[in-house]
Amino acid sequence: MSSRRHGIAGDLRHQITTGRIKAGERLPSEADLARQYMVSTPTLRSALAVLEREGLVEKIHGKGNFVRRPLRKITYVGGWGALDPSTATDADLRVTVRRTAIRAHGHLTTLLRVPNDSPLNELLCISYEGESPHSLARIYVPRDLTPTAVLGDGPSCEGTARGFAALNPPPAEIRETVCARLPAPDEASPLRISSAAAVLAITRVAADSTGRVIEVAHLVFPGGRADAVFTTHHVINEGRTQG
Secondary structure, three states: OHHHHHHHHHHHHHHHHOOOOOOOOEOOOHHHHHHHHOOOHHHHHHHHHHHHHOOOEEEEOOOEEEEOOOOOOEEEEOOOOEEOHHHHHHHOEEEEEEEEEEEOOOHHHHHHOOOOOOEEEEEEEEEEEOOEEEEEEEEEEEHHHOOHHHOOOOOEEEEEOOEOOOOOOOOOEEEEEEEEEOOOHHHHHHHOOOOOOOEEEEEEEEEOOOOOEEEEEEEEEEOOOEEEEOOOOOOOOOOOOOO
16 A cells, blocks of 8 residues: 555656646546546545645645645744745735634643633634635734724734734733644644644743733744744943953
8 A cells, every 4th residue: 555655646746846737736536536546545545645745735625636836935033923024025925813702721821821711812813825824823812902903893804914913012021932843733724734744833922011921822834834033132231340
């Protein structure tokens, strides 16, 4: 089975990389491909899964398997969730935002430093390049701090992606934790990536000048779609008294 799976994946990969099957093109149905390669449907799906992990194919529920259009990289600039203006513009990203009223529980109470069951707003932000999802953010804000701009009657809105932050002006303190890991199911599905594809995950905790945590954000970028840049400024004290 393994050799057949890799043989099918290799043939489809060759057709995609040589342009015989174009970016954005829908592949034949899984049943038709299984008949073409004279294999069972599970073997065929296993071969397609290889191409999904490589980022060559994406499966859209209810529509089929498509050759993925290559998505351009963007640069995440650490410090306040900003996307580098040049790369965000080049990629022509737009972002959808969906707000849900929730109650704090589990790790959110620890990150936000609030009692269990405290009222929060969760903002689910998904950026798109064309029709393809590019990155995902879940932002949690205490309900009394949520900007009026995201408190409309409708559940969602759209805009141009320049950053993943709900509050303005910037906070006094930001702590960001970065790691590479596999995506959770509720991340892989909206991003249309394989559960075996690594993602760049950033957890950002922002506090005001009094030390109150005013926002927590979980950002997820598929590994090949973003660079994270962090700049450190060292302050040199030139006014020391010479002995």
